[in-house]
Amino acid sequence: MLSRRLVELFRWIDPGPDSGHLVSDTSGWWRDPEVLAGIGPALTGLFPAARPTVVVAPEVTGLLLGPLVAMAAGAGFLPAYKDGGRRRVGAMRWAETPPDYRGRRLRMGVDGSLIGPGDRVLLVDDWVATGAQLDALDRVVRDSGAEPVGTAAVVATCPPYVAERLRLRALLTGDDLDGAASG
C-alpha cells in the first residue's frame, strides 16, 4: 500500500542544536520506484470525477510532483513560481500569500498566458502546512478565469477550515507521520 510506503520512507531530521525542532525529509520518496510510479495515480485518485485540464504545483518540490500527477490525470502541467525565483517577467500572474509555515509572505505566480476560462485546475503539493502558498495560487487560478476543482497533497497538517476552503484531500495526515523514523 502506497501510504504505508510513504510513512516507511519518511524521515524527521534534526538539523542541529540551534534549530529546536525537527524538519521533514521526503527525499526517500523520490528514490523509491514504487512511490515514483504510484504517487501520481494515487493523488489523481483522490479526485476521481474532477477531470482537470491542468495541474498547478509550486516550486521546488511541486516541479517534480506536479508532472507525475498531470500525466496520471491526462492533464497538462503549469509550474508555479515564488517571486525571486527564476520567472519574474512576461505574462506572469501573481498573488501574495499570508505568512506561510516559515512566516514568509511570498508572491506566488504562474504564466497567465497558459491558463484561463475553460480550464479545470487541480492544485497539487507535497505538504500543506498553513496552506498559505496554495491559498495564493487558488486566487491566481480564480483571477485567471479558470475553475479550481480541488487540492491534492501527499501530507496535510493544516487546520480543517483551511482544508475545507481549498477542497483539500491528502494521502497522509500529521498523525500518520508522528511515529516516523528520525535520522
Ligand SMILES: O=P(O)(O)OC[C@H]1O[C@H](OP(=O)(O)OP(=O)(O)O)[C@H](O)[C@@H]1O
Ligand atoms: O502550507 P504552507 O505553509 O504554504 O507551506 C507548504 C509549502 O512549503 C513547502 O515548500 P517550501 O517553500 O519549503 O519549498 P520546497 O518545495 O523547496 O520544500 C512545501 O513543499 C509546500 O509547498
